Amino acid sequence: MLKKRNKQEPEIPTSSMADITFLLLLFFLVTTTIDVDTGIGLVLPPPPDETQQVKVKTENLLKVLVNASGEVLLDDELTSVSEIHEIVKNKVRENEKLIISVKVDRQTPYRIYISTLDEIKQAYQDLREEYSLKTFNTTLNQLTKEQLADVRDKVPQKISIAEPEQR
Amino acid sequence: MKFKKKQASTKQNIPTSSMPDIIFMLLMFFMVATVLREYDVKVSYQLPSAKQLEKIDNKRLTSYIWVGRDERVQIDDNIVLIPEIQQIAARKRQEIPNVIMSLRIDEGAKMGVVTDIQQQLRKGDALRINYSALQKL
Numbered sequence: 001m002l003k004k005r006n007k008q009e010p011e012i013p014t015s016s017m018a019d020i021t022f023l024l025l026l027f028f029l030v031t032t033t034i035d036v037d038t039g040i041g042l043v044l045p046p047p048p049d050e051t052q053q054v055k056v057k058t059e060n061l062l063k064v065l066v067n068a069s070g071e072v073l074l075d076d077e078l079t080s081v082s083e084i085h086e087i088v089k090n091k092v093r094e095n096e097k098l099i100i101s102v103k104v105d106r107q108t109p110y111r112i113y114i115s116t117l118d119e120i121k122q123a124y125q126d127l128r129e130e131y132s133l134k135t136f137n138t139t140l141n142q143l144t145k146e147q148l149a150d151v152r153d154k155v156p157q158k159i160s161i162a163e164p165e166q167r
Numbered sequence: 168m169k170f171k172k173k174q175a176s177t178k179q180n181i182p183t184s185s186m187p188d189i190i191f192m193l194l195m196f197f198m199v200a201t202v203l204r205e206y207d208v209k210v211s212y213q214l215p216s217a218k219q220l221e222k223i224d225n226k227r228l229t230s231y232i233w234v235g236r237d238e239r240v241q242i243d244d245n246i247v248l249i250p251e252i253q254q255i256a257a258r259k260r261q262e263i264p265n266v267i268m269s270l271r272i273d274e275g276a277k278m279g280v281v282t283d284i285q286q287q288l289r290k291g292d293a294l295r296i297n298y299s300a301l302q303k304l
Contacts, residue, residue, distance in 0.1 A: 014184075018187045021191055025193055028194060028197035031201055032201045037222070038221065038222055038299070039220060039300045040217060040220065040221065040300055043296070044296055045294070046289065046292070107278070108278040110276045110278060113278055113281070114217050117298070121217075122219050125219055
């Protein structure tokens with residue numbers, strides 16, 4: 001005689017699945033650090049023996065010399081770090097081909113070097129803002145990607161880190 | 168008068184069957200966002216601050232160089248000497264062709280050591296660098 005077996009659907013218990021995933025989730029939550037690195041980007045020139053020396057006309061070169069105590073010599077004029085911004089802006093406005101050459105003393109604290117670079121970057125930022133207002137009638141952060149690329153192309157940052165002196 | 172407690176006719180329990188899916192989604196996000204390799208920094212440093220900062224979102228491309236207050240240099244997990252940087256930079260460049268060297272230098276360090284590191288990086292052909300800095304308020 002055939003007995004009708006009570007057929008039961010095989011089932012995997014899924015109620016604990018949430019707990020297991022929670023555990024994994026917690027692990028990744030704890031190990032994740034979502035801090036983006038911020039800083040001042042720069043591209044170094046290739047090694048000195050490979051590059052052909054490019055002659056730059058002296059009128060197209062703005063020398064920024066910084067000494068150990070944070071005094072700045074901008075084209076033979078003594079200024080301070082906080083004034084670089086305005087002076088560089090005006091000079092670049094007068095001469096578009098201007099290349100800014102930064103040279104620092106070996107004894108200069110890193111802090112001063114960074115603020116010098118920051119000041120120069122700010123000058124360029126202001127110029128880009130001006131250009132953007134003039135051509136696109138909007139501020140920089142409202143431009144589209146193509147417009148931003150155009151601004152970057154038209155107002156390039158020309159910062160050169162001078163060869164250090166031999167000791 | 169008789170007061171009768173009103174009760175909604177709907178079921179009162181929250182459906183939990185989709186909970187694992189939601190958690191899985193969160194899990195996926197964190198798994199993708201995590202970079203497991205963390206370094207043990209052996210030098211003490213205080214980053215300088217600046218206004219015009221750029222962001223590096225791609226952590227996988229960056230490679231760090233720490234310079235402490237006492238001007239010791241650390242790359243990965245080792246304290247290295249300055250002349251060794253060239254080789255390390257060249258190796259990194261081979262592993263990741265568009266590597267960004269992120270320089271985390273103490274704000275009080277002298278520029279001499281920074282220039283030396285830069286010269287080594289140039290010789291090692293790792294030219295994209297980034298001076299790590301904090302946002303100035």
